[in-house]
Amino acid sequence: MSARDRETVEALARVAAALDGAVLGLGTAALAVVSLAKYLAASGALRRIAEAPEVAIPDLRYSLLAGLGEGESRLAVVRGLVRSPPWGKFLIPPGSREHCVVAKHTQTCLFGEWRGIFGWTFDLHALFFKSLKEQTITSFRWVPFALVDPASASDKSTEMIHVKLDGAVQQSLPLTTVYHKLIPVEQNSYTLFQTIVGNGYPIALLDEEKILPIGKEITAIGLCRVNNQNVEITSCPEIPFFLSDLTKGEIEAELDSRARTLFWVTFALGTMSVGLLGHAIYRFWEKVKQHREARQAQQRFHQADDEDDTGENGSDDDFPGEMGDGQLCVICLRKRRKAAFVPCGHLVCCCNCAKRVELMNEPLCPVCRQDIQYMLRVYDS
Ligand SMILES: [Zn+2]
């Protein structure tokens, strides 16, 4: 590797070393931005929910939606009982056989702990993978449904609010677990294979049924509009709640605590990233300065040495016999010591040997084996 290549590699290594703090700082800054976005979303949603009026279902049409044009909608909070509309259908899931409007059937594979041949458990595995269950949703069905006022519980289609679930299936729904059954897995050659190869063995299959039963009282927060004589509610994309067991006040309290946590997380991450980035910039600047100083000192050394060679050449050609051992170069044992290494400060080499040391892959002081940053030409008169 030539001296120039080496210099380039060293410079790159220095940049990389200075960047590790910067990468950490940038990572933290990115997390802070994500957390800030979440905080803004949560506080925005909180503000919108706080502003949304809580309206009784029979009053919706005449108070909130009076005077609204076709296709226009307003955000509102309603609370009512789940009903299927007069002409509507309801579901009867096979497990519980309870009448409902949303039915979700999941199967979870439960794994036993692998105790190994010697009877001890893998602690690390238990820490990370014990909770790992393979879950598969085998079916998710829903039918159009509506909410009715808990006081009047009228079954007239015009006094209900029809829930449009289509866009909100991904959101959490206030489902109740009504049925679960543990089916033991039969031991066969496949489970034996898994026991040997994998870190756990399947012991059972958990069959679960969750439903939104007819008659349950829930809260809906969303956009209300009149469509074909019926009042409808759809989920509002900016609000992380649509249907919930909680009341409006409880939802606000939950969002408020979420927003507060996010605020402090954002604040901590932001402060940390500013500190890390500042430190990385400072370190990088220090390294650049150090590098520049070293290069300047090196140039001065070479210049001084060239002047020696061209000028009064005599000083380098001292006779070894005239000098004590303490003045002779420890490498060639022929010339006077004139090059001091920085930072260790050892003055043990003549200029030529010092230059040879400098050209080595890792320039180290021949006495103390410390890294050499640069060399100084020493004059004794
Ligand atoms: Zn020498």
Ligand SMILES: [Zn+2]
């Ligand atoms: Zn040294």
